Amino acid sequence: MPKSMQAADSGFKEPNWAWWASKAYWTLDEAAALVDGLDPDTVLQQSDDIIRQFTKMKQLIVLLQRDKNLTTPMRPVQVIECFTLLHELGAPPKLRKAVLEYTNDPQRSFRLLAKRGEVLEKRVKDLEQQLIDASPLDPRERKTLLLLLCGLVHQHYRYDPDKRSDVVLKIKSMLAGLGIKLSDDIIRNWLKEAFEYLPDSQYDSLGRVKKK
Numbered sequence: 001m002p003k004s005m006q007a008a009d010s011g012f013k014e015p016n017w018a019w020w021a022s023k024a025y026w027t028l029d030e031a032a033a034l035v036d037g038l039d040p041d042t043v044l045q046q047s048d049d050i051i052r053q054f055t056k057m058k059q060l061i062v063l064l065q066r067d068k069n070l071t072t073p074m075r076p077v078q079v080i081e082c083f084t085l086l087h088e089l090g091a092p093p094k095l096r097k098a099v100l101e102y103t104n105d106p107q108r109s110f111r112l113l114a115k116r117g118e119v120l121e122k123r124v125k126d127l128e129q130q131l132i133d134a135s136p137l138d139p140r141e142r143k144t145l146l147l148l149l150c151g152l153v154h155q156h157y158r159y160d161p162d163k164r165s166d167v168v169l170k171i172k173s174m175l176a177g178l179g180i181k182l183s184d185d186i187i188r189n190w191l192k193e194a195f196e197y198l199p200d201s202q203y204d205s206l207g208r209v210k211k212k
Contacts (some may be wrong), residue, residue: 015033015038018102020040031079036054037095150194150197159195175187
């Protein structure tokens with residue numbers, strides 16, 4: 001990666017080479033960023049020029065995988081060896097040094113793995129604490145939200161939980177269009193629970209949802 005491009009981007013952050021070298025495998029995004037001399041965690045926060053270069057590197061790696069020059073997933077040392085052979089590109093010297101040192105020094109490898117384990121353990125504890133701190137939804141709030149769901153679905157889709165229909169698929173497709181992925185069963189279960197709150201006056205003598 002040209003130094004001028006790095007300097008032009010005020011948000012540039014150099015990767016922790018030893019940390020990334022200690023990973024067993026790299027994803028496509030991680031490998032592309034590192035070979036470009038970028039931090040995988042912040043690459044998408046860089047300038048448009050850097051992101052375009054990062055995208056081109058990803059495309060190149062995909063071609064190398066397609067031609068069996070790289071596997072999926074990719075071992076760090078394999079990526080370094082592959083790009084070292086591509087003389088016109090190469091790999092950042094610091095990245096190459098970190099990967100080879102990690103690969104060839106068992107004691108150093110163990111220390112880095114232990115450090116990675118400590119970081120991951122702390123992350124797990126933080127997530128566990130977040131779950132503990134999260135306050136459960138008040139039953140009255142839950143009922144209100146379910147009634148809103150019930151009204152919207154019945155009004156717009158004429159949904160009847162006792163009849164076969166494609167309403168669940170329509171809702172699933174609509175949510176997918178918004179980037180929200182929910183399974184058929186999850187949607188169906190929420191609708192079923194929502195309609196259990198529907199007032200008795202909204203049902204006919206056969207227990208079906210009345211049509212307006």
